[in-house]
Amino acid sequence: MDERELLLLGMLKAQSQHGYQINEVIEQNLGHMTDMKKPTAYALLERLAAAGYVEMRAEHAGARPQRKVYSITPRGEQRFYELLRRQLADAAPLLVAGDIGLMFLDALPLEEAVTLLCARQRKVAERIASYEQAPAHDLGMGVDLALEHALALMRADHAWLESALARLKGMAPVEK
Amino acid sequence: MDERELLLLGMLKAQSQHGYQINEVIEQNLGHMTDMKKPTAYALLERLAAAGYVEMRAEHAGARPQRKVYSITPRGEQRFYELLRRQLADAAPLLVAGDIGLMFLDALPLEEAVTLLCARQRKVAERIASYEQAPAHDLGMGVDLALEHALALMRADHAWLESALARLKGMAPVEK
DNA sequence: GGGCGCATGTAATGAGTTACATGATTGA
DNA sequence: TCAATCATGTAACTCATTACATGCGCCC
Secondary structure, X not given: OHHHHHHHHHHHHHOOEEHHHHHHHHHHHXXXXXXXXXXXXXXXXXXXXXXXXXXXXXXXXXXXXXXXXXXXXXXXHHHHHHHHHHHHHOOOOOOOOHHHHHHOHHHOOHHHHHHHHHXXXXXXXXXHHHHHOOOOOOOOHHXXXXXXXXXXXXXXXXXXXXXXXXXXXXXXOOOO | OHHHHHHHHHHHHHOOEEHHHHHHHHHHHOOOOOOOOHHHHHHHHHHHHHOXXXXXXXXXXXXXXXXXXXEEOHXXXXXXXXXXXXXXXXXXXXXXXXXXXXXXXXXXXXXXXXXXXXXXXXXXXXXXXXXXXXXXXXXXXXXXXXHHHHHHHHHHHHHHHHHHHHXXXXXXXXXX
């Protein structure tokens, strides 16, 4: 949750924006980094405004619907740096949901387990490919770093699956 | 959420248990795999019972407090296999909270960024060490697989930090 | 009899998602 | 005029967490 706050503050620090804009950037450019949904972002922006971290000014200027442009406040900048420092120094526990499945792998016949993990590996490969051709940086070099980090983890995941599959296949045909 | 259901069903498939027992195993042996808290587990068990996936029978046998022993039902086993297959074949999006921080790294002076990432790397190293001396397997070989997988990812994380730090340090002293 | 371990929860709170609602403008 | 896009949400629901509550038995 903190990371979503950091994301919004960071985006507003780079440039004042209205909610729709923010949601567009998230959907189109940052889909790899967060899965925050639109209503969540709108609600968070309101909470940030209530906390005094951002300011809202209505703007039904020339354009069509009235929009609410948010800008970061000095207190918001402080908050941004606080969250940023905390998150950079912190190592998230890194719980992968799929690991629970791995735990019970031996409940299935080896052959099927291999098939399923192959499918998983294929999906990981696809995701890697989609990250690799990500649409260049928009918000500075940090985004590249983050993307690279995500890629490194996914490649490790793929490699681990490779070795696990090799081992599983190795023990499969013994019992026949 | 599905993975928590899978975890409980898997544990009950291996052996009928009461809630307290399950929570103990989770706290003591599976702390690396899930962060589910006690009240959550109790509530989930009730939901599973309501759904007909597990059966509950009260047992105020010899021992002290009355306990509720849960056993998996045939429908529960079906559900278990369904969830297991889905999760084995599925590649979770793998969103790491810390990546958001990385995105805004350039908002800090290089030197400080390096210090903070060093701290993060240290924490990752500690976590790796704690996983490495994990208390052997309890629930079959699958647990070892899952642990190994988690370790592989953490080692990749550590290695990536190493290379990123090297690069950052390389560009630091230019501007002085 | 006082504290610890066993065993089960409840209540309050908050965060997030999905699906839906609303209304204005622009282009075909 | 109809659909798409812009722009903002609300309502209902689910899930999870935290902090607290309860009560029994065992051991010192």
